Amino acid sequence: MSIDSHAGLADIKALESSICEIDQGKLSYRGFDINDLAEHSSIEEVSYLLLNDALPSPHEFKDFLAALKAEYSLPREIVEHITHVPREANPMAILRTLVSSLGLHDPEHDDHSIPARYRRGLRLLAKIPLIVAAIARHHDARSIVASNPDLGIAANFLHCLYGEEPDRETAHLLDTTLILYAEHELNASAFAARISAATRADTYSCLVAAISTLQGDLHGGANQRSLEMLLTMGTVTRVDEYLLPRLKAKEIIMGFGHRVYKNGDPRVPVLRKMCTSLAEKKNEMELIRVALRTEEIMLKEKGLYANVDFYSGLAFYLLGLSAKLFTCVFALARTPGYLAHIAEQRNANKLIRPRSVYVGKSNRKYTSISSR
Ligand SMILES: CC(C)(COP(=O)(O)OP(=O)(O)OC[C@H]1O[C@@H](n2cnc3c(N)ncnc32)[C@H](O)[C@@H]1OP(=O)(O)O)[C@@H](O)C(=O)NCCC(=O)NCCS
Structure with missing residues (x-):
């Protein structure tokens, strides 16, 4: 099986x-x-x-x-x-x-x-x-x-x-x-x-x-990592040169993809809108432009959409939170x-205890340590 x-x-x-x-x-x-x-x-x-x-x-x-x-x-x-x-x-x-x-x-x-x-x-x-x-x-x-x-x-x-x-x-x-x-x-x-x-x-x-x-960074740790990436890119002119070689090398880009949402995360539009409004007030619109270009490239090159962590990382940054605290x-x-x-x-409890499919070796004979 x-x-x-x-x-x-x-x-x-x-x-x-x-x-x-x-x-x-x-x-x-x-x-x-x-x-x-x-x-x-x-x-x-x-x-x-x-x-x-x-x-x-x-x-x-x-x-x-x-x-x-x-x-x-x-x-x-x-x-x-x-x-x-x-x-x-x-x-x-x-x-x-x-x-x-x-x-x-x-x-x-x-x-x-x-x-x-x-x-x-x-x-x-x-x-x-x-x-x-x-x-x-x-x-x-x-x-x-x-x-x-x-x-x-x-x-x-x-x-x-x-x-x-x-x-x-x-x-x-x-x-x-x-x-x-x-x-x-x-x-x-x-x-x-x-x-x-x-x-x-x-x-x-x-x-x-x-x-x-x-x-773990495949779960809650992704928001910190994706914000760090946005800050590293810094300006919209650097997005392509940062992302394209990484995608070619099959690197995982934090804040993109989702196990359940394959056509976009429903939490993203609300957060994107709120981040844009706060970024305007805080004079941080370049970061929004970086985020939008990143979304464009990820969709074009990989067919992947931003997930909640991509924009929540940005939201937390705009709120003045230290990236270390995001998760x-x-x-x-x-x-x-x-x-x-x-x-x-x-x-309504039932013990959760699934089974695994055994793929290891079988029928091995034990020998004493002195004869190994
Ligand atoms: C969220 C995640 C773990 C979902 O994983 P999954 O449902 O198991 O999807 P898969 O890992 O099978 O991805 C399918 C393909 O897309 C690629 N892919 C998925 N997410 C990617 C990403 N963020 N960047 C680049 N490629 C990605 C995979 O490498 C895989 O490519 P392959 O078919 O060539 O091997 C995955 O998209 C991911 O690692 N995202 C980055 C971490 C992140 O943002 N986590 C927060 C989730 S809310």
């Missing part, structure tokens, strides 16, 4: 889910089109939707925000832990370690009931952005900034990162990027979270599995999706 046609589990439908649908290039969360959510909603409302399978009433949303903001601080032990990690360590390795450590300080650590799991989800939604901001500040030898409970997740993250409240457009671009990143069906890291959840591992273990899987921001954005998958898996 061969698995060539399904290498990497491509096109295998591994389980049933009611969280996210990708149908003929259209992406929706819980039945709501991603474009509607990106235009009209907020990351808090989308998080509620992903966790509860319904949009909140005004009253439910008020309670949800209050519960979320009540978690807008880090345990003292976590703050101390951050100040002791090596400044130059990989931020994703620090995030993975600190999310694991956060589990040790969860006041409801041993409560695995559904309500406790829900509260834990809110705790993680509120605290992971604070950890990411603290990692960045520690890296730059700056002190950690306390949350502002008047701000939503995106604006508060920027406040904790820069020590000042962001303007509305900047916070809005980050909020939209978080919405577009919040969930994406059975991507590698969500699948890793589900495999852990299916063994009945606790939420923190599942998230650590997800964050570890997100780290951590992807991780904090994807947390609502991970939590929805962990809950769905736990609520």
